[in-house]
Amino acid sequence: MIKKAVEVSVYGADQLCPSCVNLPSSKDTYEWLEAAISRKFPNQPFTFSYVxxxxxxxxxxxxxxxKKIIDEDLFYPLVLVEDKIVGEGNPRLKTIYHELEKYGYKAE
Incomplete structure (x- = not known):
């Protein structure tokens, strides 16, 4: 049973990460993740944010x-579920889904 809406945050920038050439932009990744997660876990509460x-x-x-992403040269887009990093540069849906299932989300 889901107790509260889990926050999925995508951190990125308009410019592509120097190591992420040929990958979708951060905003494209955010929109793709929001659509994919909403399809996988319909009628379940989420909070999505782009930073x-x-x-x-x-x-x-x-x-x-x-600031940490910039200071430590982390790859972006960087995806967090609550406060845990679950994807960096080219996030994997399977990893993100697995983390959400720990919070009680069920695929339908």
């Missing part, structure tokens, strides 16, 4: 994490 690492929102934790 531009060079212009993060006024949320302290999101700003801190965006």
């Amino acid at each position: 531009d690492i060079f212009n993060p929102p006024n949320d302290k934790s999101k700003r801190r994490f965006a």
